[in-house]
Amino acid sequence: MAAPTLRIEAERPDRLHVVLDRPGVRNAIDAAMVDELHVVCAQLEAVPxxxxxSGAGGVFASGADIAELRDRRREDALAGINSRLFGRIAALPMPVIAAIDGWALGGGAELAYAADFRIASTTARIGNPETSLGILAAAGASWRLAELVGEPVAKEILLAGRVLNAEEALALRLVTEVHEPDQLDAAANALADRIAKQDPHAVQATKRVFHASRADHPAVDEQAQAVLFESPAKFALMDAFLARRKKK
Incomplete structure:
Protein backbone atom coordinates (compact mmCIF):
# COMPACT_ATOMS: atom_id res chain seq x y z
CA MET A 1 0.00 0.00 0.00
CA ALA A 2 2.98 2.30 -0.62
CA ALA A 3 1.87 5.88 -1.19
CA PRO A 4 3.67 9.08 -2.24
CA THR A 5 3.68 10.64 1.24
CA LEU A 6 3.58 7.47 3.35
CA ARG A 7 5.77 4.41 3.63
CA ILE A 8 4.72 1.09 5.12
CA GLU A 9 7.57 0.14 7.43
CA ALA A 10 6.00 -3.13 8.57
CA GLU A 11 2.69 -4.91 8.14
CA ARG A 12 1.73 -7.83 10.36
CA PRO A 13 -1.59 -9.48 11.21
CA ASP A 14 -1.78 -7.53 14.47
CA ARG A 15 -0.23 -4.18 13.48
CA LEU A 16 0.58 -1.69 10.76
CA HIS A 17 3.59 0.64 10.96
CA VAL A 18 3.12 3.72 8.79
CA VAL A 19 5.94 6.21 8.26
CA LEU A 20 5.23 9.83 7.30
CA ASP A 21 7.64 10.16 4.40
CA ARG A 22 8.18 13.69 3.12
CA PRO A 23 11.68 14.25 4.50
CA GLY A 24 12.39 17.13 2.11
CA VAL A 25 9.80 19.23 4.00
CA ARG A 26 10.28 17.56 7.41
CA ASN A 27 7.20 15.38 6.84
CA ALA A 28 4.85 18.37 6.68
CA ILE A 29 1.25 17.22 6.47
CA ASP A 30 -0.24 18.18 3.11
CA ALA A 31 -3.56 17.35 1.45
CA ALA A 32 -2.12 14.22 -0.18
CA MET A 33 -0.93 12.89 3.17
CA VAL A 34 -4.34 13.60 4.70
CA ASP A 35 -6.01 11.64 1.90
CA GLU A 36 -3.58 8.74 2.27
CA LEU A 37 -4.02 8.60 6.04
CA HIS A 38 -7.79 8.42 5.48
CA VAL A 39 -7.12 5.33 3.34
CA VAL A 40 -5.10 3.83 6.20
CA CYS A 41 -7.97 4.58 8.60
CA ALA A 42 -10.48 2.88 6.30
CA GLN A 43 -8.33 -0.24 6.24
CA LEU A 44 -7.96 -0.32 10.03
CA GLU A 45 -11.64 0.31 10.58
CA ALA A 46 -12.45 -2.67 8.34
CA VAL A 47 -9.76 -4.94 9.81
CA PRO A 48 -8.75 -3.59 13.25
CA SER A 54 6.47 7.53 12.90
CA GLY A 55 8.33 9.95 10.66
CA ALA A 56 11.18 9.63 8.19
CA GLY A 57 14.50 11.42 8.42
CA GLY A 58 14.66 11.96 12.17
CA VAL A 59 11.48 14.07 12.26
CA PHE A 60 7.94 13.04 13.21
CA ALA A 61 6.11 15.88 11.45
CA SER A 62 6.97 19.57 11.35
CA GLY A 63 3.33 20.60 11.06
CA ALA A 64 0.87 21.32 8.31
CA ASP A 65 2.40 22.22 4.97
CA ILE A 66 2.72 26.03 5.17
CA ALA A 67 2.76 26.36 1.38
CA GLU A 68 -0.77 24.89 1.32
CA LEU A 69 -1.86 26.48 4.59
CA ARG A 70 -1.00 29.95 3.28
CA ASP A 71 -3.68 29.64 0.60
CA ARG A 72 -6.44 28.12 2.74
CA ARG A 73 -9.45 30.31 3.44
CA ARG A 74 -12.58 30.38 5.59
CA GLU A 75 -14.22 27.43 3.83
CA ASP A 76 -11.13 25.28 4.38
CA ALA A 77 -11.14 26.05 8.10
CA LEU A 78 -14.80 25.08 8.36
CA ALA A 79 -14.11 21.84 6.47
CA GLY A 80 -11.91 20.68 9.36
CA ILE A 81 -9.37 19.03 7.05
CA ASN A 82 -6.93 17.96 9.76
CA SER A 83 -9.31 17.82 12.72
CA ARG A 84 -11.57 15.29 11.02
CA LEU A 85 -8.60 13.09 10.12
CA PHE A 86 -7.13 13.23 13.62
CA GLY A 87 -10.55 12.50 15.11
CA ARG A 88 -10.80 9.46 12.88
CA ILE A 89 -7.34 8.30 13.95
CA ALA A 90 -8.24 8.78 17.62
CA ALA A 91 -11.39 6.70 17.11
CA LEU A 92 -9.68 3.73 15.43
CA PRO A 93 -10.80 0.47 17.05
CA MET A 94 -7.32 -0.63 18.16
CA PRO A 95 -4.69 1.51 19.89
CA VAL A 96 -2.52 3.99 18.01
CA ILE A 97 1.14 4.54 18.95
CA ALA A 98 2.94 7.73 17.93
CA ALA A 99 6.73 7.23 17.91
CA ILE A 100 8.05 10.79 18.03
CA ASP A 101 11.57 11.40 16.76
CA GLY A 102 12.73 14.98 16.43
CA TRP A 103 10.23 17.72 15.68
CA ALA A 104 6.49 17.24 16.24
CA LEU A 105 5.09 20.71 15.73
CA GLY A 106 1.71 22.19 14.91
CA GLY A 107 -0.38 19.64 13.05
CA GLY A 108 2.34 17.06 13.64
CA ALA A 109 1.97 17.53 17.39
CA GLU A 110 -1.82 17.37 17.07
CA LEU A 111 -1.51 14.09 15.19
CA ALA A 112 0.57 12.75 18.08
CA TYR A 113 -1.98 14.03 20.64
CA ALA A 114 -4.66 11.98 18.85
CA ALA A 115 -2.73 8.75 19.47
CA ASP A 116 -3.41 6.51 22.46
CA PHE A 117 0.30 6.23 23.27
CA ARG A 118 3.17 8.61 22.64
CA ILE A 119 6.76 7.49 23.01
CA ALA A 120 9.71 9.67 22.11
CA SER A 121 13.36 9.72 21.19
CA THR A 122 15.84 11.84 23.09
CA THR A 123 15.71 14.33 20.21
CA ALA A 124 11.94 14.91 20.41
CA ARG A 125 10.67 18.48 20.42
CA ILE A 126 6.91 18.98 20.75
CA GLY A 127 4.99 22.22 20.43
CA ASN A 128 2.28 24.28 18.76
CA PRO A 129 3.63 27.47 17.15
CA GLU A 130 0.40 28.26 15.29
CA THR A 131 -0.16 31.65 16.94
CA SER A 132 3.24 32.81 15.62
CA LEU A 133 1.76 32.25 12.14
CA GLY A 134 -1.49 34.10 12.79
CA ILE A 135 -3.66 31.02 13.27
CA LEU A 136 -4.62 28.69 16.11
CA ALA A 137 -4.10 24.99 16.76
CA ALA A 138 -7.56 23.95 15.58
CA ALA A 139 -7.06 20.21 15.03
CA GLY A 140 -7.33 19.05 18.63
CA ALA A 141 -4.57 20.78 20.60
CA SER A 142 -6.89 23.41 22.07
CA TRP A 143 -8.68 20.69 24.05
CA ARG A 144 -6.65 17.46 23.86
CA LEU A 145 -3.48 19.10 25.15
CA ALA A 146 -5.10 20.38 28.34
CA GLU A 147 -6.40 16.88 29.02
CA LEU A 148 -2.90 15.47 28.51
CA VAL A 149 -0.67 17.94 30.37
CA GLY A 150 -3.03 20.21 32.30
CA GLU A 151 -4.25 23.73 31.60
CA PRO A 152 -1.21 25.78 32.74
CA VAL A 153 1.33 23.94 30.59
CA ALA A 154 -1.11 23.68 27.67
CA LYS A 155 -1.49 27.47 27.74
CA GLU A 156 2.29 27.92 27.79
CA ILE A 157 2.52 25.78 24.66
CA LEU A 158 -0.48 27.22 22.85
CA LEU A 159 -0.26 30.88 23.86
CA ALA A 160 3.44 31.46 24.61
CA GLY A 161 5.16 29.14 22.14
CA ARG A 162 6.76 26.76 24.62
CA VAL A 163 8.36 23.72 22.98
CA LEU A 164 8.82 20.64 25.16
CA ASN A 165 11.93 18.53 24.92
CA ALA A 166 11.81 14.78 25.53
CA GLU A 167 12.69 15.05 29.23
CA GLU A 168 9.98 17.65 29.84
CA ALA A 169 7.41 15.66 27.86
CA LEU A 170 8.21 12.57 29.93
CA ALA A 171 7.95 14.47 33.23
CA LEU A 172 4.54 15.79 32.15
CA ARG A 173 3.47 12.28 31.01
CA LEU A 174 2.76 13.58 27.53
CA VAL A 175 5.02 10.73 26.48
CA THR A 176 5.43 7.55 28.50
CA GLU A 177 8.87 6.41 27.31
CA VAL A 178 12.05 8.00 25.97
CA HIS A 179 14.61 6.08 23.93
CA GLU A 180 17.65 6.73 21.81
CA PRO A 181 16.59 7.45 18.20
CA ASP A 182 17.88 4.14 16.87
CA GLN A 183 15.84 2.26 19.48
CA LEU A 184 12.54 4.08 18.95
CA ASP A 185 11.01 1.70 16.39
CA ALA A 186 11.94 -1.30 18.54
CA ALA A 187 10.32 0.35 21.55
CA ALA A 188 7.15 1.05 19.57
CA ASN A 189 6.98 -2.57 18.51
CA ALA A 190 7.64 -3.76 22.07
CA LEU A 191 4.66 -1.70 23.22
CA ALA A 192 2.59 -3.12 20.35
CA ASP A 193 3.67 -6.61 21.45
CA ARG A 194 2.28 -5.97 24.94
CA ILE A 195 -1.01 -4.74 23.50
CA ALA A 196 -1.17 -7.70 21.11
CA LYS A 197 -0.94 -10.13 24.02
CA GLN A 198 -4.33 -8.92 25.26
CA ASP A 199 -7.64 -10.12 23.87
CA PRO A 200 -8.28 -7.77 20.90
CA HIS A 201 -12.03 -7.59 21.49
CA ALA A 202 -11.47 -6.66 25.12
CA VAL A 203 -8.91 -4.04 24.07
CA GLN A 204 -11.34 -2.53 21.56
CA ALA A 205 -14.16 -2.48 24.10
CA THR A 206 -11.93 -0.91 26.72
CA LYS A 207 -10.75 1.83 24.36
CA ARG A 208 -14.32 2.58 23.34
CA VAL A 209 -15.54 2.74 26.95
CA PHE A 210 -12.51 4.77 28.06
CA HIS A 211 -13.39 7.49 25.56
CA ALA A 212 -17.13 7.50 26.25
CA SER A 213 -18.54 10.69 27.76
CA ARG A 214 -18.94 10.84 31.54
CA ALA A 215 -22.72 10.88 31.18
CA ASP A 216 -22.65 7.49 29.43
CA HIS A 217 -21.05 5.74 32.42
CA PRO A 218 -21.72 3.24 33.93
CA ALA A 219 -24.22 2.06 31.32
CA VAL A 220 -21.65 1.93 28.52
CA ASP A 221 -19.29 -0.13 30.73
CA GLU A 222 -22.01 -2.59 31.60
CA GLN A 223 -23.17 -2.97 28.00
CA ALA A 224 -19.64 -3.65 26.78
CA GLN A 225 -19.03 -6.11 29.60
CA ALA A 226 -22.27 -7.90 28.79
CA VAL A 227 -20.99 -8.58 25.28
CA LEU A 228 -17.58 -9.71 26.51
CA PHE A 229 -19.12 -11.97 29.15
CA GLU A 230 -20.62 -14.02 26.29
CA SER A 231 -17.50 -14.10 24.11
CA PRO A 232 -15.70 -17.40 23.42
CA ALA A 233 -12.38 -15.70 24.17
CA LYS A 234 -13.48 -14.88 27.72
CA PHE A 235 -14.25 -18.53 28.48
CA ALA A 236 -11.07 -19.81 26.81
CA LEU A 237 -8.81 -17.30 28.55
CA MET A 238 -10.38 -17.79 31.97
CA ASP A 239 -10.33 -21.59 31.61
CA ALA A 240 -6.63 -21.39 30.76
CA PHE A 241 -6.00 -19.16 33.77
CA LEU A 242 -7.81 -21.55 36.11
CA ALA A 243 -5.93 -24.53 34.64
CA ARG A 244 -2.58 -22.82 35.24
CA ARG A 245 -3.53 -21.95 38.79
CA LYS A 246 -4.60 -25.52 39.44
CA LYS A 247 -1.14 -26.79 38.42
CA LYS A 248 0.64 -24.61 40.99
Missing part, protein backbone atom coordinates in the same frame (compact mmCIF):
# COMPACT_ATOMS: atom_id res chain seq x y z
CA UNK A 49 -5.02 -3.64 13.98
CA UNK A 50 -2.61 -1.63 16.10
CA UNK A 51 -1.28 1.42 14.25
CA UNK A 52 2.26 2.71 14.76
CA UNK A 53 2.96 6.15 13.31
Missing amino acids: RILIL
Whole structure:
Protein backbone atom coordinates (compact mmCIF):
# COMPACT_ATOMS: atom_id res chain seq x y z
CA MET A 1 0.00 0.00 0.00
CA ALA A 2 2.98 2.30 -0.62
CA ALA A 3 1.87 5.88 -1.19
CA PRO A 4 3.67 9.08 -2.24
CA THR A 5 3.68 10.64 1.24
CA LEU A 6 3.58 7.47 3.35
CA ARG A 7 5.77 4.41 3.63
CA ILE A 8 4.72 1.09 5.12
CA GLU A 9 7.57 0.14 7.43
CA ALA A 10 6.00 -3.13 8.57
CA GLU A 11 2.69 -4.91 8.14
CA ARG A 12 1.73 -7.83 10.36
CA PRO A 13 -1.59 -9.48 11.21
CA ASP A 14 -1.78 -7.53 14.47
CA ARG A 15 -0.23 -4.18 13.48
CA LEU A 16 0.58 -1.69 10.76
CA HIS A 17 3.59 0.64 10.96
CA VAL A 18 3.12 3.72 8.79
CA VAL A 19 5.94 6.21 8.26
CA LEU A 20 5.23 9.83 7.30
CA ASP A 21 7.64 10.16 4.40
CA ARG A 22 8.18 13.69 3.12
CA PRO A 23 11.68 14.25 4.50
CA GLY A 24 12.39 17.13 2.11
CA VAL A 25 9.80 19.23 4.00
CA ARG A 26 10.28 17.56 7.41
CA ASN A 27 7.20 15.38 6.84
CA ALA A 28 4.85 18.37 6.68
CA ILE A 29 1.25 17.22 6.47
CA ASP A 30 -0.24 18.18 3.11
CA ALA A 31 -3.56 17.35 1.45
CA ALA A 32 -2.12 14.22 -0.18
CA MET A 33 -0.93 12.89 3.17
CA VAL A 34 -4.34 13.60 4.70
CA ASP A 35 -6.01 11.64 1.90
CA GLU A 36 -3.58 8.74 2.27
CA LEU A 37 -4.02 8.60 6.04
CA HIS A 38 -7.79 8.42 5.48
CA VAL A 39 -7.12 5.33 3.34
CA VAL A 40 -5.10 3.83 6.20
CA CYS A 41 -7.97 4.58 8.60
CA ALA A 42 -10.48 2.88 6.30
CA GLN A 43 -8.33 -0.24 6.24
CA LEU A 44 -7.96 -0.32 10.03
CA GLU A 45 -11.64 0.31 10.58
CA ALA A 46 -12.45 -2.67 8.34
CA VAL A 47 -9.76 -4.94 9.81
CA PRO A 48 -8.75 -3.59 13.25
CA ARG A 49 -5.02 -3.64 13.98
CA ILE A 50 -2.61 -1.63 16.10
CA LEU A 51 -1.28 1.42 14.25
CA ILE A 52 2.26 2.71 14.76
CA LEU A 53 2.96 6.15 13.31
CA SER A 54 6.47 7.53 12.90
CA GLY A 55 8.33 9.95 10.66
CA ALA A 56 11.18 9.63 8.19
CA GLY A 57 14.50 11.42 8.42
CA GLY A 58 14.66 11.96 12.17
CA VAL A 59 11.48 14.07 12.26
CA PHE A 60 7.94 13.04 13.21
CA ALA A 61 6.11 15.88 11.45
CA SER A 62 6.97 19.57 11.35
CA GLY A 63 3.33 20.60 11.06
CA ALA A 64 0.87 21.32 8.31
CA ASP A 65 2.40 22.22 4.97
CA ILE A 66 2.72 26.03 5.17
CA ALA A 67 2.76 26.36 1.38
CA GLU A 68 -0.77 24.89 1.32
CA LEU A 69 -1.86 26.48 4.59
CA ARG A 70 -1.00 29.95 3.28
CA ASP A 71 -3.68 29.64 0.60
CA ARG A 72 -6.44 28.12 2.74
CA ARG A 73 -9.45 30.31 3.44
CA ARG A 74 -12.58 30.38 5.59
CA GLU A 75 -14.22 27.43 3.83
CA ASP A 76 -11.13 25.28 4.38
CA ALA A 77 -11.14 26.05 8.10
CA LEU A 78 -14.80 25.08 8.36
CA ALA A 79 -14.11 21.84 6.47
CA GLY A 80 -11.91 20.68 9.36
CA ILE A 81 -9.37 19.03 7.05
CA ASN A 82 -6.93 17.96 9.76
CA SER A 83 -9.31 17.82 12.72
CA ARG A 84 -11.57 15.29 11.02
CA LEU A 85 -8.60 13.09 10.12
CA PHE A 86 -7.13 13.23 13.62
CA GLY A 87 -10.55 12.50 15.11
CA ARG A 88 -10.80 9.46 12.88
CA ILE A 89 -7.34 8.30 13.95
CA ALA A 90 -8.24 8.78 17.62
CA ALA A 91 -11.39 6.70 17.11
CA LEU A 92 -9.68 3.73 15.43
CA PRO A 93 -10.80 0.47 17.05
CA MET A 94 -7.32 -0.63 18.16
CA PRO A 95 -4.69 1.51 19.89
CA VAL A 96 -2.52 3.99 18.01
CA ILE A 97 1.14 4.54 18.95
CA ALA A 98 2.94 7.73 17.93
CA ALA A 99 6.73 7.23 17.91
CA ILE A 100 8.05 10.79 18.03
CA ASP A 101 11.57 11.40 16.76
CA GLY A 102 12.73 14.98 16.43
CA TRP A 103 10.23 17.72 15.68
CA ALA A 104 6.49 17.24 16.24
CA LEU A 105 5.09 20.71 15.73
CA GLY A 106 1.71 22.19 14.91
CA GLY A 107 -0.38 19.64 13.05
CA GLY A 108 2.34 17.06 13.64
CA ALA A 109 1.97 17.53 17.39
CA GLU A 110 -1.82 17.37 17.07
CA LEU A 111 -1.51 14.09 15.19
CA ALA A 112 0.57 12.75 18.08
CA TYR A 113 -1.98 14.03 20.64
CA ALA A 114 -4.66 11.98 18.85
CA ALA A 115 -2.73 8.75 19.47
CA ASP A 116 -3.41 6.51 22.46
CA PHE A 117 0.30 6.23 23.27
CA ARG A 118 3.17 8.61 22.64
CA ILE A 119 6.76 7.49 23.01
CA ALA A 120 9.71 9.67 22.11
CA SER A 121 13.36 9.72 21.19
CA THR A 122 15.84 11.84 23.09
CA THR A 123 15.71 14.33 20.21
CA ALA A 124 11.94 14.91 20.41
CA ARG A 125 10.67 18.48 20.42
CA ILE A 126 6.91 18.98 20.75
CA GLY A 127 4.99 22.22 20.43
CA ASN A 128 2.28 24.28 18.76
CA PRO A 129 3.63 27.47 17.15
CA GLU A 130 0.40 28.26 15.29
CA THR A 131 -0.16 31.65 16.94
CA SER A 132 3.24 32.81 15.62
CA LEU A 133 1.76 32.25 12.14
CA GLY A 134 -1.49 34.10 12.79
CA ILE A 135 -3.66 31.02 13.27
CA LEU A 136 -4.62 28.69 16.11
CA ALA A 137 -4.10 24.99 16.76
CA ALA A 138 -7.56 23.95 15.58
CA ALA A 139 -7.06 20.21 15.03
CA GLY A 140 -7.33 19.05 18.63
CA ALA A 141 -4.57 20.78 20.60
CA SER A 142 -6.89 23.41 22.07
CA TRP A 143 -8.68 20.69 24.05
CA ARG A 144 -6.65 17.46 23.86
CA LEU A 145 -3.48 19.10 25.15
CA ALA A 146 -5.10 20.38 28.34
CA GLU A 147 -6.40 16.88 29.02
CA LEU A 148 -2.90 15.47 28.51
CA VAL A 149 -0.67 17.94 30.37
CA GLY A 150 -3.03 20.21 32.30
CA GLU A 151 -4.25 23.73 31.60
CA PRO A 152 -1.21 25.78 32.74
CA VAL A 153 1.33 23.94 30.59
CA ALA A 154 -1.11 23.68 27.67
CA LYS A 155 -1.49 27.47 27.74
CA GLU A 156 2.29 27.92 27.79
CA ILE A 157 2.52 25.78 24.66
CA LEU A 158 -0.48 27.22 22.85
CA LEU A 159 -0.26 30.88 23.86
CA ALA A 160 3.44 31.46 24.61
CA GLY A 161 5.16 29.14 22.14
CA ARG A 162 6.76 26.76 24.62
CA VAL A 163 8.36 23.72 22.98
CA LEU A 164 8.82 20.64 25.16
CA ASN A 165 11.93 18.53 24.92
CA ALA A 166 11.81 14.78 25.53
CA GLU A 167 12.69 15.05 29.23
CA GLU A 168 9.98 17.65 29.84
CA ALA A 169 7.41 15.66 27.86
CA LEU A 170 8.21 12.57 29.93
CA ALA A 171 7.95 14.47 33.23
CA LEU A 172 4.54 15.79 32.15
CA ARG A 173 3.47 12.28 31.01
CA LEU A 174 2.76 13.58 27.53
CA VAL A 175 5.02 10.73 26.48
CA THR A 176 5.43 7.55 28.50
CA GLU A 177 8.87 6.41 27.31
CA VAL A 178 12.05 8.00 25.97
CA HIS A 179 14.61 6.08 23.93
CA GLU A 180 17.65 6.73 21.81
CA PRO A 181 16.59 7.45 18.20
CA ASP A 182 17.88 4.14 16.87
CA GLN A 183 15.84 2.26 19.48
CA LEU A 184 12.54 4.08 18.95
CA ASP A 185 11.01 1.70 16.39
CA ALA A 186 11.94 -1.30 18.54
CA ALA A 187 10.32 0.35 21.55
CA ALA A 188 7.15 1.05 19.57
CA ASN A 189 6.98 -2.57 18.51
CA ALA A 190 7.64 -3.76 22.07
CA LEU A 191 4.66 -1.70 23.22
CA ALA A 192 2.59 -3.12 20.35
CA ASP A 193 3.67 -6.61 21.45
CA ARG A 194 2.28 -5.97 24.94
CA ILE A 195 -1.01 -4.74 23.50
CA ALA A 196 -1.17 -7.70 21.11
CA LYS A 197 -0.94 -10.13 24.02
CA GLN A 198 -4.33 -8.92 25.26
CA ASP A 199 -7.64 -10.12 23.87
CA PRO A 200 -8.28 -7.77 20.90
CA HIS A 201 -12.03 -7.59 21.49
CA ALA A 202 -11.47 -6.66 25.12
CA VAL A 203 -8.91 -4.04 24.07
CA GLN A 204 -11.34 -2.53 21.56
CA ALA A 205 -14.16 -2.48 24.10
CA THR A 206 -11.93 -0.91 26.72
CA LYS A 207 -10.75 1.83 24.36
CA ARG A 208 -14.32 2.58 23.34
CA VAL A 209 -15.54 2.74 26.95
CA PHE A 210 -12.51 4.77 28.06
CA HIS A 211 -13.39 7.49 25.56
CA ALA A 212 -17.13 7.50 26.25
CA SER A 213 -18.54 10.69 27.76
CA ARG A 214 -18.94 10.84 31.54
CA ALA A 215 -22.72 10.88 31.18
CA ASP A 216 -22.65 7.49 29.43
CA HIS A 217 -21.05 5.74 32.42
CA PRO A 218 -21.72 3.24 33.93
CA ALA A 219 -24.22 2.06 31.32
CA VAL A 220 -21.65 1.93 28.52
CA ASP A 221 -19.29 -0.13 30.73
CA GLU A 222 -22.01 -2.59 31.60
CA GLN A 223 -23.17 -2.97 28.00
CA ALA A 224 -19.64 -3.65 26.78
CA GLN A 225 -19.03 -6.11 29.60
CA ALA A 226 -22.27 -7.90 28.79
CA VAL A 227 -20.99 -8.58 25.28
CA LEU A 228 -17.58 -9.71 26.51
CA PHE A 229 -19.12 -11.97 29.15
CA GLU A 230 -20.62 -14.02 26.29
CA SER A 231 -17.50 -14.10 24.11
CA PRO A 232 -15.70 -17.40 23.42
CA ALA A 233 -12.38 -15.70 24.17
CA LYS A 234 -13.48 -14.88 27.72
CA PHE A 235 -14.25 -18.53 28.48
CA ALA A 236 -11.07 -19.81 26.81
CA LEU A 237 -8.81 -17.30 28.55
CA MET A 238 -10.38 -17.79 31.97
CA ASP A 239 -10.33 -21.59 31.61
CA ALA A 240 -6.63 -21.39 30.76
CA PHE A 241 -6.00 -19.16 33.77
CA LEU A 242 -7.81 -21.55 36.11
CA ALA A 243 -5.93 -24.53 34.64
CA ARG A 244 -2.58 -22.82 35.24
CA ARG A 245 -3.53 -21.95 38.79
CA LYS A 246 -4.60 -25.52 39.44
CA LYS A 247 -1.14 -26.79 38.42
CA LYS A 248 0.64 -24.61 40.99
